[in-house]
Amino acid sequence: MLLPFVSKWLYVGTEKGNVHIVNVDTFHLSAYVIHWNKAIGVTRSTHPGAVVHLSDCPTDSSKLLVGFENGLLSLWDLRTKTVDSHFTGSDGLRSACWLSDGKQFVSSYADGSLTTWSIKNSSRSLPGSTVFPHAKIKTDGKLEPCKSILKVEWMSCSSGEPYLVFSGGLPQDRPGRSPCLTVINGRNTTVLEMEHNVVDFITLTDAPWASEFQDPHSIIVLLQNDLIIVDLLTPGFPCLENPYPMDLHTSRITCIEYFVSAPSDLIPALYSVGGVSNKRTGFSERGWPITGGKEGTLVPPYCEVLVTGHEDGTIKFWDTSSVTLQVLYKMKITKNFEKWKSKSSTDSGSAGDIEPFAVTHVALCSESKMLAVAITSNNVILCKFRKVETTGDLNVIEVPGVCDSPDIGSSFQSDFDLVKKQNGKSQLEENHCKQAGFLRPKTGPVRKTPGYQAEVITLPTSSVDGENRRALTSLAINIAYGLLAYGHERGLVVIDFIQRTVLLNMTTSELYSSIDPYNRLPRSPKRTNELSGDEKCRSPTFDYAPSRQTGQGNTDSYASSVIKRAETIRRSRSQDKFDSALLRSRSSSISSLDGPGLEAITSITFADTCARKQDPSINSTVWVGTAQGSVLAVVINFPAPGEPRLTHPLMVSPSGTIFRLKGSIHSVAFLDASGSLVPPPWESWKDDGKSRTPTRNPGISQSSPSQSQDFSNGDSTYCVLVSEKQARVLALPSHTCISRATFCSIEQGFVIRSDIVPFKDGCAIAAFASTGRIVVHSLPLLRPLLDVEFLPLGDLRFQTSRTSVIDPIVSIWAQQMIVNEDTEQIARTFRFGDQGHGVFLCSPSEIEKFTLSSELTSNLPEMLCDLYSQREMPEPPKEGFLKGLFGGGVRNLDREELFGEASGKPYRGVARHVGPSANIDALNSRATGIAAEVAKTRQNLLERGDKLGLLEEKTEMMRSEAEAFGNAAHQLMVKYRDRKWYQL
Numbered sequence: 001m002l003l004p005f006v007s008k009w010l011y012v013g014t015e016k017g018n019v020h021i022v023n024v025d026t027f028h029l030s031a032y033v034i035h036w037n038k039a040i041g042v043t044r045s046t047h048p049g050a051v052v053h054l055s056d057c058p059t060d061s062s063k064l065l066v067g068f069e070n071g072l073l074s075l076w077d078l079r080t081k082t083v084d085s086h087f088t089g090s091d092g093l094r095s096a097c098w099l100s101d102g103k104q105f106v107s108s109y110a111d112g113s114l115t116t117w118s119i120k121n122s123s124r125s126l127p128g129s130t131v132f133p134h135a136k137i138k139t140d141g142k143l144e145p146c147k148s149i150l151k152v153e154w155m156s157c158s159s160g161e162p163y164l165v166f167s168g169g170l171p172q173d174r175p176g177r178s179p180c181l182t183v184i185n186g187r188n189t190t191v192l193e194m195e196h197n198v199v200d201f202i203t204l205t206d207a208p209w210a211s212e213f214q215d216p217h218s219i220i221v222l223l224q225n226d227l228i229i230v231d232l233l234t235p236g237f238p239c240l241e242n243p244y245p246m247d248l249h250t251s252r253i254t255c256i257e258y259f260v261s262a263p264s265d266l267i268p269a270l271y272s273v274g275g276v277s278n279k280r281t282g283f284s285e286r287g288w289p290i291t292g293g294k295e296g297t298l299v300p301p302y303c304e305v306l307v308t309g310h311e312d313g314t315i316k317f318w319d320t321s322s323v324t325l326q327v328l329y330k331m332k333i334t335k336n337f338e339k340w341k342s343k344s345s346t347d348s349g350s351a352g353d354i355e356p357f358a359v360t361h362v363a364l365c366s367e368s369k370m371l372a373v374a375i376t377s378n379n380v381i382l383c384k385f386r387k388v389e390t391t392g393d394l395n396v397i398e399v400p401g402v403c404d405s406p407d408i409g410s411s412f413q414s415d416f417d418l419v420k421k422q423n424g425k426s427q428l429e430e431n432h433c434k435q436a437g438f439l440r441p442k443t444g445p446v447r448k449t450p451g452y453q454a455e456v457i458t459l460p461t462s463s464v465d466g467e468n469r470r471a472l473t474s475l476a477i478n479i480a481y482g483l484l485a486y487g488h489e490r491g492l493v494v495i496d497f498i499q500r501t502v503l504l505n506m507t508t509s510e511l512y513s514s515i516d517p518y519n520r521l522p523r524s525p526k527r528t529n530e531l532s533g534d535e536k537c538r539s540p541t542f543d544y545a546p547s548r549q550t551g552q553g554n555t556d557s558y559a560s561s562v563i564k565r566a567e568t569i570r571r572s573r574s575q576d577k578f579d580s581a582l583l584r585s586r587s588s589s590i591s592s593l594d595g596p597g598l599e600a601i602t603s604i605t606f607a608d609t610c611a612r613k614q615d616p617s618i619n620s621t622v623w624v625g626t627a628q629g630s631v632l633a634v635v636i637n638f639p640a641p642g643e644p645r646l647t648h649p650l651m652v653s654p655s656g657t658i659f660r661l662k663g664s665i666h667s668v669a670f671l672d673a674s675g676s677l678v679p680p681p682w683e684s685w686k687d688d689g690k691s692r693t694p695t696r697n698p699g700i701s702q703s704s705p706s707q708s709q710d711f712s713n714g715d716s717t718y719c720v721l722v723s724e725k726q727a728r729v730l731a732l733p734s735h736t737c738i739s740r741a742t743f744c745s746i747e748q749g750f751v752i753r754s755d756i757v758p759f760k761d762g763c764a765i766a767a768f769a770s771t772g773r774i775v776v777h778s779l780p781l782l783r784p785l786l787d788v789e790f791l792p793l794g795d796l797r798f799q800t801s802r803t804s805v806i807d808p809i810v811s812i813w814a815q816q817m818i819v820n821e822d823t824e825q826i827a828r829t830f831r832f833g834d835q836g837h838g839v840f841l842c843s844p845s846e847i848e849k850f851t852l853s854s855e856l857t858s859n860l861p862e863m864l865c866d867l868y869s870q871r872e873m874p875e876p877p878k879e880g881f882l883k884g885l886f887g888g889g890v891r892n893l894d895r896e897e898l899f900g901e902a903s904g905k906p907y908r909g910v911a912r913h914v915g916p917s918a919n920i921d922a923l924n925s926r927a928t929g930i931a932a933e934v935a936k937t938r939q940n941l942l943e944r945g946d947k948l949g950l951l952e953e954k955t956e957m958m959r960s961e962a963e964a965f966g967n968a969a970h971q972l973m974v975k976y977r978d979r980k981w982y983q984l
Contacts, residue, residue, distance in 0.1 A: 001790045002054040004061065005210065006873070009895045011064070019066060019076075019348040021899045029911050031904035039066055039074045041083055048072050052093055053762060058210035061893040067093050073107060075119070078898060087117050087128065094148055100156040100214055107629070108144045109234050112169040114147025133182060133189070134169045153203050158213040161186035163232070165219060167198040178780045179222060181230070183237060188870075190237055192230060196223040199239035203228075204289055212877040218289050225249050230285035241283040244327045251312035253829060253841055255361045258320075260833035262303045263756075264927055265685075266366055267328060270305075270317050274329035292869050296322060298862035305366070306839060306847070309359025315452075320849060321454065323863050329451055333357055333373060333381055338396060338440040352486025356439055360488075369481040369685040371452050374472045377439045380486055382477070382497055383452035394441050395456045400654045401470070402491050402507045412579030421920060450487070456484070456497045473627075473888065476604035479637065480681035482645070485622055487601020489597040492624055494634075494652055500643060504634070508599040511624065511632050601626040603872045605668040606680040609717055611635050617717070620681075621655070625665025631721055633657040636740035647967040657735075664724030669756040670732075671718035675780055677758045678717070720765070724751045727765055731781045736946060741782040744769055751775075752793075752823045755832035759853070764850065770823065786852065791840075791939045798844055799825045 002011040003024065010022045022029055039047050049069025057063035057075075063084065064076045073087040073096065092110025098104060106116050107128075112135060115128040134144040152166040164184040170527070171179050171201045178193040181201060204218040213416040218240070219230040227246040228239050247693050250348045299322055313333035319326040334340075334357050361374040370383035382845060448454070460470075474487040482498040494504035509516055603625030611619045620636040633655045639648035670678045715731040718738065729738040749770035756779070757766045763779040772793055776786035788978030828842035836852035851857060 001057070004056055004895075007895060009033075009899050011054045013054055013066070015050040017051055017068060018046055018184050019051060019054065019064075023899075029906040031906045032899045034064075034066065034076055036068075036162075038081075039076060040072060041074075041086060042067070044349050046070075053096045054108075055098060055105075057102045058098050058100050059511070064960060065105065065494060067096050067107065069093060071109065073117075078893065085119065089115050089128065090130075092148065094830055095151045097152055097154045099154050099162065099209070100211055102211065104154075106154045108149035108166060108169075110148040112149055114149065114152060114164075114166065116927075122586075123362055126708075132169075133166075133184070134171060134191075137487075144173065147445060150198070151201065153201075155203050155214040155216045157207065157215055159215075161930070162884070163203070163216055163537040165201070165203055167201060171413070179223075183219075183230075183232070184418075189563060192237060193198065194221065194223055195227045198222075199224055205672075208874055209876055220290075224242065229289065231286055234284050234286065236284060236286045238878040240286060243288050245330060248281075249315055250845075251310040252844060253308050253847075254358050254825075255310050255360055255362055255828040256831050256839060256841065256847075257364060258831035258833045258839050259307075259364065259366050260835050260837050261300060261304045262305045262366045262792075264303060265318055266305060266369065267303050267321070269385070270367065270451075271319075271389070271768060273385075274317075290868070294866040295324075296863040296865050298859055300856075300863075302835070303838070305832070307362050307364060309373070311355050311358045313355075313357030313375065315359060315362065315371075322865075323860075324865060325847070327669075331383075331452050332360070333375060334925040335444070336381060336457065337379075338442060340439065341880050360472060363475045363477045363683060365479050367479055367682045367684050370477060370479050372475055372477040372484055374475045374486060376471075377438075378470060378472055378474065378488070379439055379441075380458040380472070381454050381483065382456040382484055385451065386448075386453055387450055389455060390800065391445050391448055392448065393444065394446055394454055396441050396459050397456060397495060397500055398459050398461055399493055399495070399500065399505065400461050401501055402505060424958050456495075456500065473600045473602055474604045476606060476622075478606040478680055479683045481606060481620060481638075483606070483636070484501045485604045485606075485623075486861060487604055487624065489598050489600045492601050492604075492634075494622065496650055499647075499649075501649075503650055508601065508626055511634070512630075512658070513656070515652055515656060517630070517658075517660065528771040566757070602627050603631075603665045603667055607670050607678070608681055609670055611717070612657055613733060613735045615733050622652075623668045623777070625668055627664045627722075628663040629663055629665060629723055629725075631659040631661070631665055631668060659728070659730070659735075661720060661721055661726055661728060662721040663722040663750060666722045666724060666751065667720075667756060668721045668722075671720060671763060673716065675718070675762050677756060677763050705776070708726075720756060720779060722754050722765055722767075724754075724758070727754075727777060727782055729782060738780055739782040741777050741784075743767055743775055744771065751831070753827045753830040757836060758834045758853075759836060760855075766836070766838070768830055768832075774852070790850075791842075792825075793826075793978040795842070796826050796840075799829065799841065810902050 003009075003014070004011075004027075008023060009030070010024050010026050011024055012020045014020065019034035019037070020029060021032050023636075051066060053065070053067030053073075055065045057065070057068045061080045064078055065073060066076055067073045070087040070094070071091050071093045073089065073093070074083050075085040075087075076082075077084050089107055090109045090111055090113060094108045094110060096105055096107040104116060106114055106120075108114055111132075113130050113132050115130045117128040126741040132143055132146060135146050137143060147168050147170050149166045151168075152164070155163045155165070162185075166179065167179075169179050169182065171182060178195070179197045180194060180200060181192045182636050183190045185194065195903050199222045201219055201221045203214070203216045204220060205214040205216045217231075217233050219232065221228050221230060227249055228236050228242070229250065231240055243272050260549065267715075268507075270727055282423050302321070304320040305328075306320045308316045308318065310316070314330060315333065317328040319328050337357075354375040356375065358376040359373055360376060361401050363372040364370070368646035371383040371385070373381045374385065375381070382824070438459065441459065446454075470488040470490055472486050472488050477483075482496060483503070484495045484497050486493055491507035492504060494500065496503050509518075512518075601624055603623075605623040605625075607621055607623060609617050609621055610616060611621045619637060622634040622636065624632045624634060624869060626632070635653055635655045637653075638653035639645060639650075715734050715736065716731040719730040719732050721728045721730070725744065726740060726742045727866075728740045730736065731738055743754075751767045751769050754765060757764055764785060765777045765779060765782070767775045768790065769775060770793055772789060772791050774786065774788055774790040775784070777783060778785050831836045833841070835856070837849065837856070838851070839847055839849050842848040
């Protein structure tokens with residue numbers, strides 16, 4: 001295709017060898033057509049192949065150079081509709097380029113050759129001169145075979161020889177050669193090797209008109225995975241340093257965190273380390289030549305930071321303060337671990353089938369600049385921000401697995417300790433890491449670049465049932481407490497990263513203690529058919545009470561036996577995941593039929609608040625939300641003032657407080673008496689190179705509030721609980737319910753993502769439902785503020801891993817499980833921020849930002865940027881007197897007269913116009929059919945419900961009649977039981 005300068009007519013070459021003209025303003029096809037049989041002339045009868053090149057003469061726009069696949073080039077006169085000249089080259093034409101004088105052009109071919117052609121006034125052209133730039137002569141006198149030259153450009157210079165730039169053309173018998181770009185200027189030939197394959201390149205010049213001297217200064221090279229610019233004005237042709245990363249094929253985004261009203265020093269700090277870590281030598285000193293575009297006139301007064309986690313373990317920080325995205329800093333988690341060796345493809349269903357470094361959760365304390373990252377392999381990496389490079393060891397904290405049965409867990413832990421004590425190291429853990437494919441953190445001193453540096457890495461170990469892949473479901477960090485907490489599918493883990501110890505590692509049932517709303521009975525592990533006959537006869541309790549061997553020779557076999565038993569129980573409990581999926585189904589009718597299974601921790605919140613009912617004292621707490629709608633408060637006991645924090649142990653224990661809501665818990669937050677959001681305790685960032693006293697936010701104050709008209713009985717705090725079905729506001733410490741609201745009914749869906757959003761005049765709950773609507777409720781009274789259609793859930797189906805259910809008979813049951821699992825990934829890439837802003841992953845490669853604030857919407861026109869900078873059109877080059885006299889100057893072409901309506905009507909079978917209303921009838925009929933099917937399914941469901949209700953009534957009636965019949969029979973039996981035979 002070719003779009004001439006300052007023209008709206010697009011030349012399009014086809015595979016059949018014809019050239020068509022299209023109006024880019026209206027996308028209407030012109031009747032002007034260049035047929036291949038007329039372009040090749042009457043002396044040639046074979047088809048020339050597809051059109052591979054189109055270019056117009058710089059000095060005469062009526063002359064169009066058409067290149068065909070077989071190597072033939074035709075100079076077509078658009079006015080007379082005839083061929084002026086033919087140029088026959090070797091087979092396999094790849095590209096061609098004119099020189100600015102309009103008298104010569106160069107063409108490249110598949111055999112690695114370049115041919116220069118001269119244009120004469122006669123219809124007969126002289127033969128071209130052919131060269132092979134990179135071919136050498138062999139001993140037999142023949143040239144080396146070369147690769148094809150994909151593209152060539154010939155740029156004139158006012159002060160010297162022209163530049164000849166082309167890609168490819170290297171010899172074929174030299175393996176291991178990198179892709180290259182060749183620049184020839186006079187007798188100087190420079191070969192620039194590239195890291196990736198060259199897709200395309202463009203030579204930059206300040207001359208807009210092709211008929212004047214080009215004087216190129218740079219070359220933009222598009223590689224397969226990068227974009228670079230080569231400086232032609234500096235000796236050696238170095239590259240220009242990119243102002244931001246050019247990751248064209250970045251890894252898939254797996255999670256998003258969004259921070260609005262971030263500290264003012266966060267963006268400058270990230271930008272400084274981002275520039276330092278990416279600074280390299282050997283680049284040109286010239287500035288970036290692409291300077292188009294114009295920023296908006298209005299910039300918001302607050303800072304916004306977006307954090308994206310990727311599938312390959314990369315984390316990127318973006319500045320989203322305006323309406324554009326700018327990369328601030330990039331880090332990789334993989335540099336903290338040994339090289340990953342995936343399992344063989346024969347191990348179906350193994351952990352090697354998924355990316356072990358995929359980021360699932362990110363927790364960032366913007367004030368202290370501490371970062372916690374959770375990845376697919378269940379490792380949690382705690383990173384500290386530093387502006388200087390350091391070298392040090394990585395602190396590894398082992399987190400053992402948990403088990404539902406206390407006896408089994410203690411027995412397995414004692415076995416683990418015994419093997420570790422006998423061998424001097426954890427051989428059992430080492431064997432587990434080898435079998436389960438755990439990532440191994442690097443040992444010894446590790447070089448840490450400026451930015452976020454890993455300090456602590458958690459290393460999960462297998463539990464007794466062998467389930468080492470307990471997916472992490474929540475993550476939280478608090479610098480003021482010095483604690484890191486994360487939840488998984490089975491329980492909660494709290495780590496003291498100051499003392500490098502595990503404070504709490506409990507299952508959800510253990511957190512409930514005696515107030516467990518479910519009757520959880522410990523189950524013995526199910527035996528599988530793979531066990532031998534002796535093992536089938538042994539009881540599960542006997543399996544976990546082996547005789548203790550102290551001999552060194554029996555240690556390896558004993559460890560292997562323990563691992564074997566753990567693997568056996570893992571297979572026997574694989575059904576638990578299926579039970580858990582059923583339990584978390586959004587359908588209450590299905591949930592009521594299943595007993596309690598695995599209960600995941602879905603929300604973790606640190607707060608200084610009242611933990612127990614009617615207890616006004618402020619405690620350091622962790623509020624935990626579960627997948628079954630429970631909210632538990634865990635109390636943290638810190639050492640008394642004056643005692644050392646590094647040595648004094650902390651005490652963590654459940655408080656006994658529990659609240660119940662419908663659906664999985666999304667978030668827990670706290671408000672003060674005025675309704676303002678109370679942030680968790682935090683400490684400001686402290687540079688290691690400077691002495692500074694950390695500033696701590698005290699959290700909730702115990703002083704009486706000034707506005708307490710809504711409180712009674714000494715309450716001082718609002719507690720906001722949000723689940724996927726409803727929200728509730730409580731007053732602490734009396735636990736009085738202030739207000740409650742229901743987001744969606746069972747028929748309307750459920751909430752996928754919800755956040756407590758601070759606005760200018762208060763706080764609100766913003767929720768994105770599975771129906772595609774955004775719902776906003778005020779706090780603390782939970783009054784509806786907004787309920788609008790936003791985005792259909794089907795538009796985010798690219799994040800799902802399962803196909804939709806087709807059979808309407810099973811869709812009612814199966815859709816619950818499919819939606820439940822798929823929306824977890826959607827929730828990770830959808831965030832609400834302060835001031836009513838929000839971001840979400842709208843496509844695999846695009847992040848969209850939206851707002852709920854009317855103030856920002858009114859200022860949006862002033863914030864928008866212009867993609868292009870408006871410039872005045874420069875005047876065309878002036879013709880000399882002699883050129884104008886003898887007709888050697890530039891000749892313009894009236895394309896509107898040639899290609900417009902005067903050319904006639906185009907052929908109908910060549911192309912058709914595809915607009916917004918092209919398939920509107922088909923879409924309407926399809927939508928009507930889908931709506932009819934949905935209505936029919938709903939009607940069938942209602943009829944089924946009515947039939948089930950009638951069946952229940954009939955069953956109850958039959959039960960009553962059976963009871964009446966039984967009573968009558970009993971009375972009749974009593975009546976005649978003691979009578980004699982003659983009394984009957």
